[in-house]
Amino acid sequence: MERVFEEGTTIDRFLLDTAADFPESTGQFVNLMQSIVLAGKMISARVNRAGLSGLLGGTGEVNVQGEFVQLLDEYANNTFKRALEHGGHTCMIVSEEDEAPTLVPERFHSGRYVVTVDPLDGSSNIDVNVTIGTIFGIFARKTPEGTAATLEDALRPGSDLIAAGYIVYGSGTLLVLATDHGVHGFSLDPSVGEFFLSHNAIRVPERSTTYSINEAYREQFGEGTRAYLDRLKDPARKYGSRYIGTLVADFHRNLLKGGVFLYPGTAKSPGGKLRLLYEAFPCAYIVEKAGGAATNGKTRILDIVPKELHDRVPLVIGGKAEVEEATALMSPFPY
Numbered sequence: 001m002e003r004v005f006e007e008g009t010t011i012d013r014f015l016l017d018t019a020a021d022f023p024e025s026t027g028q029f030v031n032l033m034q035s036i037v038l039a040g041k042m043i044s045a046r047v048n049r050a051g052l053s054g055l056l057g058g059t060g061e062v063n064v065q066g067e068f069v070q071l072l073d074e075y076a077n078n079t080f081k082r083a084l085e086h087g088g089h090t091c092m093i094v095s096e097e098d099e100a101p102t103l104v105p106e107r108f109h110s111g112r113y114v115v116t117v118d119p120l121d122g123s124s125n126i127d128v129n130v131t132i133g134t135i136f137g138i139f140a141r142k143t144p145e146g147t148a149a150t151l152e153d154a155l156r157p158g159s160d161l162i163a164a165g166y167i168v169y170g171s172g173t174l175l176v177l178a179t180d181h182g183v184h185g186f187s188l189d190p191s192v193g194e195f196f197l198s199h200n201a202i203r204v205p206e207r208s209t210t211y212s213i214n215e216a217y218r219e220q221f222g223e224g225t226r227a228y229l230d231r232l233k234d235p236a237r238k239y240g241s242r243y244i245g246t247l248v249a250d251f252h253r254n255l256l257k258g259g260v261f262l263y264p265g266t267a268k269s270p271g272g273k274l275r276l277l278y279e280a281f282p283c284a285y286i287v288e289k290a291g292g293a294a295t296n297g298k299t300r301i302l303d304i305v306p307k308e309l310h311d312r313v314p315l316v317i318g319g320k321a322e323v324e325e326a327t328a329l330m331s332p333f334p335y
Contacts, residue, residue: 011037011175011186011195018181028112029138029163032089036115036136036165037175037195039083043076043120043134044173044188070126073097076119076134090115091141092149094309096278101309103149110146113162114139114153118278121166122246131170133248137282138163154277154309158302164282166248176202176252178286183255199256204292206321208258212243212250220266224297224330228262231329247274251283251317255290260318260326264297265335272296272314276306280313293323297330 005014015033019025077097084090085102088109093102096118104110115138122132140162141153165177173188175195185199211232218226232239242259244250250261265272274280284294284301294301294317304313314335316326 005184005197005200007197007200009197011177011197014184014186014197018179021181026112028089031087032084032111032113032115032138033163033177035083035087035089036080039076039080040134040167040173040175041188041193042079042083043072044167044169044190046075047072047132047169070120070123072126072132073120073123080115080117080119080134084115087111089113091143091145092153093117094154094277095119096275096310099310101149101151101154110148112140112145114141114149116154116277116281118275121248121279125244125246130244130246131168131249132246133166133168133170133252135166135248135279135282136164137161137277137285151309155306157305158276158281158284161281161285161302164285166252166282166286168248168252170249174198174252176255176286178289180289183286183290202255202290204255204287204290204319205258206291206319208254208260208319208322209237209239210242210254210257210259211239211262211322212241212254212259213262213264214243214245215241217266220268221264222266222297222330222333222335224333225262225264225326228326228329231325247279247283251287254318255287255292258319260316260322262326263315264330265314267335269312270335272312274313274315276301276304276311276313277309280315280317283315283317287317291320292318293320294318295323295327297327297335 015030019030085104086108089111091110092114094116118135163179167175175186183202186195187198188195263274280301296314
């Protein structure tokens with residue numbers, strides 16, 4: 001049930017007010033979100049002074065995705081795991097940075113929720129002061145609370161998500177949260193260290209005149225993707241290209257202003273490159289709650305069932321009419 005809240009409401013007040021709509025609520029979800037908020041504040045502070053605190057550059061290691069690990073990647077990953085594992089609300093943290101899931105230690109209560117997280121999306125942009133962010137999704141576990149979580153709790157369709165969100169660290173820090181109450185954005189006021197409601201009941205425009213894609217790979221795109229791009233370039237349609245190169249930043253702009261983001265399969269990577277659990281699922285959940293759509297070029301993203309924690313997927317996401325148009329052209333082709 002989507003609700004409209006008073007602008008300037010703190011995120012704590014928002015969480016408590018929405019929890020009151022669920023008589024069966026135990027407070028675990030509110031506590032979980034407070035832990036995510038705390039981690040976001042800590043990462044925001046480090047991002048804003050990364051050069052001064054010696055957190056620019058790489059660690060020299062390569063993560064499970066085959067990417068060079070940045071110092072801020074490592075800090076963000078550890079910060080989220082520390083914030084989530086001891087509160088009694090989480091049973092498992094599945095991070096893009098780690099090969100295996102992190103189970104809540106036995107000394108803490110194994111709680112109700114599984115959190116999937118890309119701790120710092122846009123690693124390649126860290127050292128050049130371009131917007132980066134955190135993306136997260138939340139599942140209610142299948143196995144009994146208080147027992148050790150299993151992969152069954154995480155390897156499930158995105159339609160099982162109960163909430164998702166992201167935090168962008170740019171000119172300001174903004175947390176966007178999607179639940180059954182809609183999609184709302186909260187801006188961090190660093191002078192008081194609090195997130196306040198600034199974007200109420202976000203709805204993505206069904207159509208716009210913006211598309212986001214890395215066209216350097218055009219010759220590797222499938223025939224359907226190239227046909228869709230050619231259609232967008234028709235001068236009569238007046239589309240313009242906007243591409244930052246950080247998924248969370250491109251997605252955030254299109255969520256607020258409208259547009260379609262494409263990261264399709266290519267001849268080299270027909271299965272796509274974005275991570276299903278940490279990137280595609282949360283963004284798809286958010287955009288659907290805001291009235292948009294997300295597919296892999298053929299199938300609704302939230303209907304896909306992951307086989308492994310680090311599954312990858314093509315992604316077409318944005319305004320509903322634009323995603324449907326793209327999918328109609330892309331679906332007959334292999335990638």
